[in-house]
Amino acid sequence: MSFDAQKLFELLPAIHRIRDAELAKSLGLERGPLEELVAVLAEQIDVAEESLDQLYDDLFVETCADWIVPYIGDLIGYHSLHNVVAKVASPRAEVAHTIALRRRKGTALVLEQLARDVTAWDARVVEYFQRINTTQYMNHIRPHNLQSPDLRKSEALEWIGTGFETANRTINVRRVESLGRHNIPNIGLHLWRIKAYPRSQTPAYRAGPHRYFINPLGYDAPLYNHPQAEDDISHLAEPDNVPLPLSRRRMHRYLERYVAQRPSVGEPLDNPTPSVVLRVDGVMIERDKIRVCNLSDEGATWANMPPSSGNYAIDPALGRVALPADVNDPTDVRLTWYEGFSTDVGGGEYERGESLPTPLEGTQLVRVPDDHSTLAAALLDISGDGVIEITDNSRYSESLEINVVANGHVEIRAMNNRRPVLELAGMIIRGDSNSSCTLNGLLMSGAPMVIPDELGNALSQLHILHTTLVPGIALNANGSPQHSGEASIESALTGLKIQITRSIIGAVRTHARSQVDAEDSFIDANMPENVAFAAADGEASGAELSLVACTVVGKVHASEFSLVSNSILFSALASGDSWISPVRVVRKQAGCVRFSWLPFNSIVPARYRCQPDSLQAAQSIVPHFTSLHYGTAAYGQLSSSTADQIVRGADDESEMGAFHHLYASQRETNLHIRLAEYLRVGMSAGIFLRIVREYRL
Structure with missing residues (x-):
């Protein structure tokens, strides 16, 4: 009542x-x-x-308060995991599934669900005793148990070496913990560290007449499928349930899974969760007009360009679209698609509402393109003090000058779950006394961000968060940087404080009497031998630098390290280099370097539990990356061959570098603990972190 x-x-x-x-x-x-x-x-x-x-x-695990979950778990004999990190996964799901899991204890279905609950990664379990070559018993013939794969079945060949492989192998007597697989007691848990991020109605990049790159930066990038959630524990994961690059053959064969169509005008789509949606001049192209084919380079054009027949060609492996010859061109081509990446860094259609506070009363809020069609017009409207919010994922090709008034603040931000592209001809930021500027949720390419040392420029603070300043300024069609090693930020201003949070940027050039604080971010000069951080000339010392859980690719010369913690400074000297050390600071008596990897010959303040800790260890304890090529799905991700001193070398036993916040090592540890409870006697389980393969069949 x-x-x-x-x-x-x-x-x-x-x-x-x-x-x-x-x-x-x-x-x-x-x-x-x-x-x-x-x-x-x-x-x-x-x-x-x-x-x-x-x-x-509180009587039900689905609706109870968080502090009640362990008590409900205690009633059914659930024991909490060690070192559980709340940001990884809540125990609520695991407690809710405990009784169902115990009823099926030891089965592949349980182990797969357990892996998902504990690690929050997509998983696939393989019982390798079912994939061993055996002599057939004539009274129980198994036609699927072949000694060699059927070379006519291209789909089965596509999955060789993955968790979905159906080919049988000869026995491998190594333990699964030592990467042995095909043995009777071995069970493999394949985990996907890559997520498929949506890119909704992004503008395609025109490569030539009737030819478009799907990625708005204009380079080849594979399309990913939209992973479908599993509704029933009695179902083992299939390729459509995990994030995978789309191959040409698979998309062609199962086109209805990945592309939608309306049965008739006014009716809903027959596939409510498509992986690819193509729109030309605002009109959705139906599935029966889409053809999947190889659009590789062929001289000055692409192979297999569609004729004037109304068909549109898509190459999911390269991320290309070709229009029929009878369609007007250039035209507005937009696609909804999925891109692979590891985590919520650099902006994208993920939740970042905490970084988007409601503007203070009296602060002018201008929306683009709702109120103005261009950012330049919106900047004129706010007159140096206000918020500009971009509400779509369009491309804005402009040259921007941001002038902030005294005591004012200018913020250019993308709306939550948006990532617009700023294709810049130039960008200059100025400000009067006690002024600041914020960039949030943007993807920027084409030109560096410049803060000039001019009379009257007294900008005090620049904040870059959830933003990407493309390393190398822009990318070529093959994904390589157009200007390798060139700076994304050029600041000649003294007293400026630059904050970088959850962002990806290129090299940085700053004045020695300024300050740069970076957290959970990449500073990437494209190669370890390039200069990632220094003064404007690329030789003298740059600003006072703070790095917390960051990955830096390139040489560093700073005036001071105020704090370097849980970071990787992946630097090296080139042959005949004029630098005396790949990482050095001027003031070695100040600051702190802790729980980080940096070259052993670095000239820095006293280290505390850093790697490598000796000249001998420097030969073996080196970070190995799955990819250091910006634009690839596994960019910045440590590979499984990296030494434990780096993978578990942070102050909380997580990995060093920009992906520290993922707590990958804790996820694996928790899964090993839980497997001991659910594995059948005599069985052994191995964890395989899936490396991204770009299928192009």
């Missing part, structure tokens, strides 16, 4: 209410003392009623 003050007061005898009203009138009060008392009682009854409702909710 719900109580409010008025209902409760009306339950009192009328004589008391009349006298209370007379007393209120005589005292000049809006309400009498009795009514005030009843209002207090009603408020406390509401509190008690809410508490009773919460007590009822």
Whole structure:
């Protein structure tokens, strides 16, 4: 029953209410003392009623408060994992599944669900005893158990070496912990560290007549499928349930899985969660007009260009689209597709609402393209103090000059779950005294960001968060940087403080009497021998530098390290290099370097538990990356061959570098702990972190 003050007061005898009203009138009060008392009682009854409702909710693991979950788990004998990190995965799902998992204890289905619950990564379990070559028993012939794969089945050949392989192998007697696989007691848990991020209605990049790159930066990038959630524990993961690059053959054969179509006008799509949606001039191209083919380079054009037949060609392996010859060109070509990446860094269609506070009262908010079609016009409108919010994923090709008034703040940001592309001809930021500028959620290419040392420029702070300043300024069609090693940020201003959070940027050039603080970010000069951080000339010392859980690719020369923690400074000297050390600071008596990897011959303050810790260890303890090529799905990701001193070398035993916040080592440790409870006697389980393969069949 719900109580409010008025209902409760009306339950009192009328004589008391009349006298209370007379007393209120005589005292000049809006309400009498009795009514005030009843209002207090009603408020406390509401509190008690809410508490009773919460007590009822706390009886169920789906609705209970977070602190109740361990107590419900204790009732069914669930034991919490060691070193559980709340940001990785809540134990709520695992507690909810515990009884169902125990009923199927030891089966592949349980192990797969367990891996998903504990690590929050997509998983596939393989019982390798089923994939061993065996002599056939004539009374029990198994036609699928072949000694060699059928070379006519291209789909099965595509999965060789993956968790979906159906080919049989000769026995491998190594333990699965030593990467042995095909043996009777071995079970493999294949985990995907890559996620498929949506890119909604992004503008394609025109490569030539009727030819478009799907990626708005204009380079070849494979399309990923949209992983479908599994509704039933009795179902082992299939390729459509995990994030994988789309091959040409697979997309062609199962086109209805990845591309939608309307049965008739006005009806909903027959596939509500397509992986690819093509729109030309705002009109969605139906599935029956799409052909999947190889659009590789062929001289000055592409192979297999569609004729004037109304068909549109898509190459998912290269990420290309070709229009029929009879379609007007250039035209507005947009696609919804999925891109592979490891985590929420550099901007994208992921949740970042915490970084988008409501503008303060009196602050002007201008939306693009709703209020203005260009950013330059929006900057004129706010007159050096306000917020510009981009509400779509379009490309904005402009030259920007940001001038912030005294005590003002200019913020250019993408709306939550958006990532617009800024194709810049130039970008200059200036400000009067006590002024600041923020860039949030943007993908920027084409030109560096310049903060000039001009008379009157007194910009005090620049904040870059959830933003990508393409390393190498822009990318070629093959994905290589156009200007390898060139700076993304050029600041000649003294006293400026630059904050970089959850971002990917190229090299940085700053004045020695300024400050740069970076967290959970990449500073990438494209090669370890290039200069990642220094003064404007690329030789002298740059600003005071702080790195917390960052990956730096390239040489570093800073005036001071205020703090370097849980980071990787992947630097090297080139042959005949004029630098005396790949990483050096001027003031070695100040600052702190802790729990990080940097070259052993670096000239830095005293190290604390850094790697390598000796000249001998420097030969073996080196970070190995799956990819250091920006634009690839596994960019910046440490490979499984990296030494444990790096993979578990941070101050909380997570990995060093920009992906520290993923707590990958804790996820693996927790899974090993839980496997000991659910594995059958005599069985052994190995964890295989899947490396991205770009299928082009």
